[in-house]
Amino acid sequence: MVEICDIEVVVFDVLGTLVDEPSELRTEISDALPASDDAFVDELLASWQRHVELEQQRIAQGHRAYVNTEIIDAEAAQRVADHARLADPATIARLATAGQRLPPWDDSVAGLERLAQRFPVLGLSNASRTALLRLNAHAGLRWHQALSAEAVLAYKPAPEVYQLAIDTAGCPPERVLMVAAHAWDLRGAQARGMRTAYVQRPVGDPPMTSDVFDWRFNGLNDLVTALTAR
Numbered sequence: 001m002v003e004i005c006d007i008e009v010v011v012f013d014v015l016g017t018l019v020d021e022p023s024e025l026r027t028e029i030s031d032a033l034p035a036s037d038d039a040f041v042d043e044l045l046a047s048w049q050r051h052v053e054l055e056q057q058r059i060a061q062g063h064r065a066y067v068n069t070e071i072i073d074a075e076a077a078q079r080v081a082d083h084a085r086l087a088d089p090a091t092i093a094r095l096a097t098a099g100q101r102l103p104p105w106d107d108s109v110a111g112l113e114r115l116a117q118r119f120p121v122l123g124l125s126n127a128s129r130t131a132l133l134r135l136n137a138h139a140g141l142r143w144h145q146a147l148s149a150e151a152v153l154a155y156k157p158a159p160e161v162y163q164l165a166i167d168t169a170g171c172p173p174e175r176v177l178m179v180a181a182h183a184w185d186l187r188g189a190q191a192r193g194m195r196t197a198y199v200q201r202p203v204g205d206p207p208m209t210s211d212v213f214d215w216r217f218n219g220l221n222d223l224v225t226a227l228t229a230r
Contacts (some may be wrong), residue, residue: 004215004226007195009169010115012134013156013180014125014146016204016219018112019102019139022049023203028098032082034093035101043084048076056126057153066153068128073099081168093196099127100134109140118228121136124165124178129203157188166192177214179223199223 015021025048029155030041055072058064077096086092115121123146125132132148135141147168152160162178169176173193181204186196196213199220200206207213217223 006175007119007177007227008171008175009120009122010179010227011122011124011165011169011189011194012112013178014123014135015099015102015127015142015180016201017179017199018108018141019104019124019135020203021099021102024102025049025098028095028101029080032080032088032095036084040084044080047083048080051076051079054200058167060155060158068124068150069099069131070096070128073097073131085223097131097134100131101138102135104141105220107178107220109142110214111224112142114224116142116144120169122147122165122168124161125149126161144179156185157191159188159192161230162189162192162194166194181205183211183213186213187211199224 012018017084022045026041026045029044030036052072055064055075059066062184075095077092081092082093112121118165121130121144123136123141123143125146126149127135128150129148130145136143136146145168147163147164149155152164153160154160166173166176174195177195177197178186179197179199181199181201183205186198190196197217198207198213199217207216214224217226
């Protein structure tokens with residue numbers, strides 16, 4: 001069994017794990033529709049999230065050719081606009097890029113900085129190359145390298161996305177640690193032989209009782225402490 005001291009490279013999911021995606025999307029929808037009540041904004045947010053999830057699933061199943069997150073987010077924004085009868089092109093265009101302005105969780109920036117002093121640290125995101133660049137800049141996330149699933153024309157949990165991280169790390173998968181707040185993401189990494197660490201966030205996909213991940217942490221600080229205490 002590989003111990004935590006055998007980890008050579010740390011790979012992080014970004015959306016939900018290091019940045020607060022749902023809250024900011026909700027804020028951006030609310031700002032675009034200031035006359036809307038909370039229930040309607042929540043309904044629009046759910047519609048946005050369903051569209052993104054469905055389209056990524058359709059791509060994974062071969063029912064749609066690959067398109068990046070900028071296109072899918074623009075579609076989601078248009079769905080919100082149509083439902084809310086929003087017609088201003090500038091407002092819709094800004095809403096379409098809401099996913100590039102997500103705030104980091106309180107421990108994300110400092111935690112990455114601490115960890116990067118000891119390990120090569122990679123980001124691995126379904127966000128497009130351009131969206132990931134702008135998101136990292138906005139949130140202040142600093143990586144040794146940020147990898148977009150767009151490079152392999154797929155979305156996590158497709159195995160080729162995790163293989164991209166393993167190939168970039170340049171070491172055996174059992175020495176590469178995948179960190180995420182989403183159990184589905186960790187299952188995908190686990191299937192490629194990567195080590196896995198679940199980090200609890202207010203949003204995300206908690207593990208099921210059947211999940212057996214290598215480590216579980218209440219927050220990023222706990223993970224960093226465990227990795228650097230050697």
